[in-house]
Amino acid sequence: xxxxxxxxxxxxxxxxxxxxxxxxxxxxxxxxxxxxxxxxxxxxxxxxxxxxxxxxxxxxxxxxxxxxxxxxxxxxxxxxxxxxxxxxxxxxxxxxxxxxxxxxxxxxxxxxxxxxxxxxxxxxxxxxxxxxxxxxxxxxxxxxxxxxxxxxxxxxxxxxxxxxxxxxxxxxxxxxxxxxxxxxxxxxxxxxxxxxxxxxxxxxxxxxxxxxxxxxxxxxxxxxxxxxxxxxxxxxxxxxxxxxxxxxxxxxxxxxxxxxxxxxxxxxxxxxxxxxxxxxxxxxxxxxxxxxxxxxxxxxxxxxxxxxxxxxxxxxxxxxxxxxxxxxxxxxxxxxxxxxxxxxxxxxxxxxxxxxxxxxxxxxxxxxx
Amino acid sequence: xxxxxxxxxxxxxxxxxxxxxxxxxxxxxxxxxxxxxxxxxxxxxxxxxxxxxxxxxxxxxxxxxxxxxxxxxxxxxxxxxxxxxxxxxxxxxxxxxxxxxxxxxxxxxxxxxxxxxxxxxxxxxxxxxxxxxxxxxxxxxxxxxxxxxxxxxxxxxxxxxxxxxxxxxxxxxxxxxxxxxxxxxxxxxxxxxxxxxxxxxxxxxxxxxxxxxxxxxxxxxxxxxxxxxxxxxxxxxxxxxxxxxxxxxxxxxxxxxxxxxxxxxxxxxxxxxxxxxxxxxxxxxxxxxxxxxxxxxxxxxxxxxxxxxxxxxxxxxxxxxxxxxxxxxxxxxxxxxxxxxxxxxxxxxxxxxxxxxxxxxxxxxxxxxxxxxxxxxxxxxxxxxxxxxxxxxxxxxxxxxxxxxxx
Numbered sequence: 001x002x003x004x005x006x007x008x009x010x011x012x013x014x015x016x017x018x019x020x021x022x023x024x025x026x027x028x029x030x031x032x033x034x035x036x037x038x039x040x041x042x043x044x045x046x047x048x049x050x051x052x053x054x055x056x057x058x059x060x061x062x063x064x065x066x067x068x069x070x071x072x073x074x075x076x077x078x079x080x081x082x083x084x085x086x087x088x089x090x091x092x093x094x095x096x097x098x099x100x101x102x103x104x105x106x107x108x109x110x111x112x113x114x115x116x117x118x119x120x121x122x123x124x125x126x127x128x129x130x131x132x133x134x135x136x137x138x139x140x141x142x143x144x145x146x147x148x149x150x151x152x153x154x155x156x157x158x159x160x161x162x163x164x165x166x167x168x169x170x171x172x173x174x175x176x177x178x179x180x181x182x183x184x185x186x187x188x189x190x191x192x193x194x195x196x197x198x199x200x201x202x203x204x205x206x207x208x209x210x211x212x213x214x215x216x217x218x219x220x221x222x223x224x225x226x227x228x229x230x231x232x233x234x235x236x237x238x239x240x241x242x243x244x245x246x247x248x249x250x251x252x253x254x255x256x257x258x259x260x261x262x263x264x265x266x267x268x269x270x271x272x273x274x275x276x277x278x279x280x281x282x283x284x285x286x287x288x289x290x291x292x293x294x295x296x297x298x299x300x301x302x303x304x305x306x307x308x309x310x311x312x313x314x315x316x317x318x319x320x321x322x323x324x325x326x327x328x329x330x331x332x333x334x335x336x337x338x339x340x341x342x343x344x345x346x347x348x349x350x351x352x353x354x355x356x357x358x359x360x361x362x363x364x365x366x367x368x369x
Numbered sequence: 370x371x372x373x374x375x376x377x378x379x380x381x382x383x384x385x386x387x388x389x390x391x392x393x394x395x396x397x398x399x400x401x402x403x404x405x406x407x408x409x410x411x412x413x414x415x416x417x418x419x420x421x422x423x424x425x426x427x428x429x430x431x432x433x434x435x436x437x438x439x440x441x442x443x444x445x446x447x448x449x450x451x452x453x454x455x456x457x458x459x460x461x462x463x464x465x466x467x468x469x470x471x472x473x474x475x476x477x478x479x480x481x482x483x484x485x486x487x488x489x490x491x492x493x494x495x496x497x498x499x500x501x502x503x504x505x506x507x508x509x510x511x512x513x514x515x516x517x518x519x520x521x522x523x524x525x526x527x528x529x530x531x532x533x534x535x536x537x538x539x540x541x542x543x544x545x546x547x548x549x550x551x552x553x554x555x556x557x558x559x560x561x562x563x564x565x566x567x568x569x570x571x572x573x574x575x576x577x578x579x580x581x582x583x584x585x586x587x588x589x590x591x592x593x594x595x596x597x598x599x600x601x602x603x604x605x606x607x608x609x610x611x612x613x614x615x616x617x618x619x620x621x622x623x624x625x626x627x628x629x630x631x632x633x634x635x636x637x638x639x640x641x642x643x644x645x646x647x648x649x650x651x652x653x654x655x656x657x658x659x660x661x662x663x664x665x666x667x668x669x670x671x672x673x674x675x676x677x678x679x680x681x682x683x684x685x686x687x688x689x690x691x692x693x694x695x696x697x698x699x700x701x702x703x704x705x706x707x708x709x710x711x712x713x714x715x716x717x718x719x720x721x722x723x724x725x726x727x728x729x730x731x732x733x734x735x736x737x738x739x740x741x742x743x744x745x746x747x748x749x750x751x752x753x754x755x756x757x758x759x760x761x762x763x764x765x766x767x768x769x770x771x772x773x774x775x776x
Contacts, residue, residue: 010533018611032537032688121611123602123685131437197603197684350537351687354612 005030014043018121018354021364025341025353032349039341044368052328057083057159057294060328064315065153067332068366070113073106073144074308076157081238082304082315083159086296093240094284095161100240101277102147102156103306104270108181109140110309111221111263111270114361118260119192121358122201132188139177146170159294161287174278182271189264202256206344206356209254216339220311221262222360226254232307244276256352259359293323310334310361334366383499386410410502414491422634423453429634429677436681457627465623468531475529480621480628483522487635489515494642495570497652497661508569509557512643513550516598519636520546523607526629527617538616541688542607545597548695553594555703556587559710560647563724563732569643573651578729581648585740586706588648590699592675595640597691600633601676603683604691611685641672698747705743709736 013024022043028036048067052060064075077099084091091099116133124130141151147170148156148163156163192198208218213226223230229248233241249265251258298321305314311333320326337360344356386406393402427442427450434441442449467476493508495501505511520543527539561567563583564575572580581588597604608616618629645651645668652661686694713735717728724732 008533016614032541119684123605123611124681124683127433128437128681131439135438191682192684195684197686200690201684201687349687349689351606351612351685 007035012353013040018117018358020117020357020362023362023364023367025357027345027350027353029350032351034345034348034350034353037342037345037353039338041338041364041367044364046369048369049328049330052325054324056323057296057325058292060325061158062153062155065155066365067330067369068110068308068310068313068334068363069152070363071106071110071309072152072154073102073156074110074306074313076155077103077239078304078306078308078313079315080157080159080304081306082302082317083294085302085304086300086317086319087159087290087294089160089288089290091161091288092285094165094281095286096240097243097277097281098162098166098286099157100244101274101281102144102154102162103239104273104277105140105143107270107309108267108274109137111267112137114309114358115188115260115263118355118358118361119198121354122198129188129192132184132191136181136184136188139181143170143173143177146173158287160290161285163287165286171278174274178271178275178278185267185271193261193264199257201352201355202260202359204253205256205352206348206359207253207255208340208344212340212343213254216343217336218311218340219336220307220309220333221266222254222259222337222340223311224248225251225258225262227252232305232312236305238304238306240277240280241273243280244273246270246273256356256359259361263361295319295321295323297321305331308333310363310366311337313366330369332366332369334362334364338362338367383410407502411492414502415488418488418491418635418638419631421638422631423457424450425634425638425673426453426456426630428673429680432674432677433681436678460627461624463623465625466620468620470531471620472529472531475525476620477625479522479526479529480625480632482525483519483632484628484635486515486518486522487632487639490639491642493569494639494646495573495651496642496665498658500662501570504568504570507567509561509567509572509647512569513554513557516636516640517546517550519598519632522632523617526621530617530620532620534613534615535617535619537613538607538619541613542600542617544688545600545604545606545691545695548692549594549597549699552590552695552699552703553598555700555707556584556590556594557647559584559587559706562710562714563729565723569646569651573646573653575724576650576653577726578733579648579650579653582733583729583736584648584706584710585737586702586743587710589740589744590703590706591648592644593699594695595644596676596679597695599636599640601637602680603686605685606688606691637673637676638669641669641676644672645669701747702743705739706736709739 007028007030009026009028011024012027014022024040024043026036026038026040027034046066048063051063055063061076061079064079065072067075080091080099112133116130119129119133120127144154144156145151147166148154150156208222208226210226210228213223214228218226219230227250229250231248232238233246234248246269249262249269251262296317296319298319300319301317303314303316305312307313312331313333314331316327316329316331317325318327340360341357344360345353348356386409389409390402390406393405397405430452431441431443431449442452445451445455467473490512492502493505493511495504523542523546524539527535527537527542530536560572560580563580564572566572566575596602600607606612606616608618613619618626621629642665645665649668649672651668652665654660654664657664710732713732714724717731718724
């Protein structure tokens with residue numbers, strides 16, 4: 001006689017320990033196996049795109065900080081590149097290097113958060129790996145504080161350059177960080193990467209085939225873990241990325257382990273980029289002498305995109321000749337990466353669901369905008 | 370007075386209890402004096418376990434914090450030692466909610482039922498020479514039977530809460546606990562065979578060589594199995610906080626939550642005490658006649674530290690992986706250990722029908738080699754599908770001057 005079971009629908013979130021902010025999943029379970037999943041979001045909607053239409057071009061930078069609040073620098077970068085394309089200006093070389101440098105530091109910090117919470121969701125209760133990640137992230141945030149006085153919502157980049165040049169004591173501090181961090185990273189990798197339990201929990205779990213990933217417009221580490229070396233820093237170099245050498249780590253299976261592995265490897269590559277920036281940077285101006293209130297020509301459109309830690313982050317700006325954008329559309333990687341939720345989760349168990357969601361590394365500030 | 374205890378009685382052997390017994394015997398009938406002495410010891414034990422629980426919560430938080438580069442609670446009292454008291458006051462003054470849809474009786478009964486096994490098991494644990502509440506001749510059986518009662522309480526809590534996360538937790542907890550009963554019971558048979566008795570007192574006395582050396586496989590299986598039964602990492606699926614919020618105790622708050630936490634930590638303490646008695650020679654050590662309690666506490670602390678250490682290090686397994694680990698790996702090891710021990714005891718003990726210290730050392734040698742081979746072989750079998758990590762991509766060397774050039 002077949003054993004009859006009833007499907008059970010559970011709301012995971014919006015208040016749940018591991019939904020990365022206020023994110024809700026309506027999940028139907030058969031036992032512990034997921035049969036249906038429906039992501040529900042919008043709890044963190046703040047109307048950033050509309051607010052941007054009410055502020056002048058420089059003021060909007062502060063709004064972009066609040067999009068993906070664990071990688072504000074890259075948000076600034078994407079927006080500033082869009083505005084520069086709109087105005088048809090190029091920032092000075094030193095500013096480009098500074099931007100590249102802080103963007104890579106931000107990528108390290110963001111990946112540390114992503115990896116740390118991924119491991120937390122795997123159930124390292126004491127939070128040991130998470131705290132290892134936070135220890136290193138704190139150092140990066142301290143560096144940001146030296147640059148601009150803020151740690152999270154930095155607003156360091158401006159259209160036409162950066163807010164101000166790095167203070168003199170920033171470079172020794174960066175050097176000290178570069179001395180310490182590889183050791184801390186090695187400690188973290190030693191703790192987790194070859195852990196047998198981590199392997200059985202992540203290897204082959206929730207694989208994302210490349211065709212699905214491409215069809216769903218997935219970008220960033222999630223796409224690269226599925227096997228495509230697609231990185232805007234390589235495909236369409238912005239700022240100083242055409243001056244530095246780095247490799248694009250690519251996974252093979254697109255499973256949870258590959259996503260973790262790609263992030264860890266990108267941290268190594270970012271470190272290398274930071275080293276090269278420090279070696280190559282030359283003295284000079286860091287900001288174009290632009291008017292206080294920027295105006296673009298009427299009818300001009302521009303799309304600025306970068307490779308943010310989560311994927312392709314784009315700002316599409318339309319000008320009507322006024323002091324603020326006529327329209328500001330944000331292409332946020334987290335939102336588009338969420339489209340593969342169903343492919344990732346259906347057929348897997350509850351415990352895998354949380355981990356797979358963590359491996360996509362979404363940020364609700366960016367999803368809901 | 371005329372009350373006299375038999376010389377073998379454990380109350381008679383313990384000077385403190387005999388003193389209580391004699392005093393009470395002067396004013397009350399003998400059975401009442403006996404009851405008074407027993408109750409006095411029970412009072413000591415129950416409070417000892419509960420205070421130990423408080424200290425363990427503090428120790429676990431402190432040690433986990435140190436593992437994770439944090440400081441941990443250090444505000445109240447020296448080294449934050451009074452933190453458990455503050456937590457207790459907080460929990461006592463909170464409203465003790467019962468969800469409207471919950472089954473009131475079962476919901477409120479579950480925490481109490483959960484605490485009981487933890488307190489009952491210590492009755493048979495010998496803390497030092499002649500210090501045990503009861504020297505049951507079926508001690509091991511009693512420990513196993515009582516500790517498996519926790520399943521019932523977990524399922525009651527999860528089922529009565531009418532919460533889906535709690536139900537998940539309860540179902541997982543029951544599945545794990547039932548799977549791990551089997552290897553745990555089988556692993557203890559080897560110990561019983563060696564000691565020739567199920568009494569924990571006799572088992573401690575039989576450990577001329579600590580049994581974790583003589584029975585390494587049984588020690589490994591029992592330790593792992595007990596971690597699973599206690600919902601300790603990496604087997605804490607029943608309350609996996611990142612997945613199902615808090616598992617079976619999601620709906621519990623206030624004093625009921627406090628009792629559940631006490632049950633959990635108390636269970637860890639009593640299980641560690643059982644491990645110390647069965648495998649680490651209990652209170653044995655230099656000057657054991659006087660310092661037995663000290664040796665016992667030191668060994669207890671060491672075992673608890675290992676529990677906390679594991680918790681700070683490992684991620685959590687999935688429920689089906691935990692079951693596979695039990696049935697495919699631990700059960701095989703327990704059976705190997707059982708057969709090996711039976712053969713060794715049969716051939717080594719000779720006509721005297723007792724095992725000498727030399728016999729134990731011989732067995733320790735054989736069993737340690739056997740454990741290494743068995744764990745290695747079965748581990749390899751079980752990890753066949755897990756590939757090795759591929760080598761990392763090369764990190765390109767920076768093109769220009771060394772890092773840190775001030776500009």
